[in-house]
Amino acid sequence: MSEQAMTPRSTDFSGWYQDVIREAELADYGPVRGTMVIRPYGYAIWEHIQRNLDRRFKETGHVNAYFPLFIPYSFLQKEKEHIEGFSPELALVTVGGGKELEEPLVVRPTSETIINYMFARWVKSYRDLPLLINQWANVVRWEMRTRPFLRTLEFLWQEGHTAHATYEEAEAEARRMIEVYRDFAEGDGAVPVIVGRKSRLETFAGAIHTYTMEAMMGDKRALQAGTSHNLGQNFAKAFDIRYLDEHNELQHVWQTSWGLSTRFVGAIIMVHGDDHGLRLPPRLAPVQVVIVPIWRNEAQRTAVLATVGRVQQLLAEAGIRVEADVRAQHTPGWKFNYWELKGVPVRVEIGPRDVESQTVVLARRDVPGKAGKTTGIPVEGVAERVRELLAEVQTALFEQARAFRDAHIHDVRSYDELRDVVAAGGWARGWWAGSDDDERRIKEETRATIRCFPFDQPEGDGPCLMTGQRAQQVAIFAKAY
């Protein structure tokens, strides 16, 4: 690790982002352009994301399965919009075992086609529905411009795929899952999100509705942090997924798909990080508490390490993820900086003075310097106090991010106002009844897109900021990753 080598967040956000990833050892570049190695510390964050999402999926009745990486090319061609949306970024396998393949295989960019091919074999009766399946997998999309965690040629995600008897059930499922994502993002990630529906232009290739949660990064750009699609009967018709209803009539199923990826790690970095590095929400932090011992001589070292061991035991028994940094080759000050860079939410300092009084010093990562320190916490009460502090940090990170976001969302009544807000980096919210072409024009001229029509809408209606016509809903415009 280089010394104070991190680019300040305010001067160069993109440079800072890459520095955090490197210095906190979250990821490294792979040998192939656009690929990324997720290092153990970064992967541990992903594992906590997985654990928390998976629990929610199971609680809502879903089960996990696994489908093949290779998909016959013809499968993708079955749904017209789907292939149009994905063909520019497909990776194809044309040779296998030294022989030219009769039909190229697609390395899955998403699994609707292969999963629905299987669904068609599995679904026969209304009694087989709903079918609620999730898979944890890697997918490949040959993107032009890549960025660690946010956009790489290969990424990890989960993709839920469901089949239902009615439109209403599918719609309810799509909405339920975007709310599951919201609950996870805000509750565990401390990432405040705006949930809503995508415009027609931004709707997933092959879906009839796409729901999204949009988060504001530290540079005020938007990040689509998770999506849920109502696929209607598009794939059901393309793959002939039909069931016999209770009146003995054949019906096509109604479907959803929904996904959240390792991109969310990028969101955590960009929402919470500061000039000292990463700041992890306690509920997703691989290490929630680090203990840093302080000593001057051998006698002190022995005494301090005994107390360190005791505190570590108390915290571990309380179910807190704790690590003691007992390395002799680094000074306490070095360790403070190291673990701050890694984003560990709470630090316990234990030195000779603490041993004598049988207390410890607590420092919270979200409040820098001395202001974040509390001294004189009794050893025997440390677990309870740390648990409270972790909860406080979790809340504080969320509130901070929400205040930042809300301060940068502005209501606009005209295109000029929208332009000003977007140029200043903020999000613009305004009544919208424009056409696809109006939306494209805004994108070309301002580089901002409609992030969503939020579920949370104001009362009544208003004049469209672009056309002046009566608009039924407000849209949020922002530059996005």
Add this chain to the structure above:
RNA sequence: CGGGGCGUAGCGCAGUCCGGUUAGCGCGCGUCGUUCGGGACGACGAGGUCGGAGGUUCAAAUCCUCUCGCCCCGACCA
């Protein structure tokens, strides 16, 4: 794919314009000693086909040609 930048030790870089002993510096790494309440210090040490291939030259990290790759900014996208 367009514009820009860069490939020299594990990492970050200097040296390249203007060719010249043995290719340097900082960090990191190893050993030993002193240190340790906000990124300690000393001594010694290990580590390089200068991205690759041709060419020019008495002599190439440096000049020429070709090539490969990466990063950043755009268009496209989770």
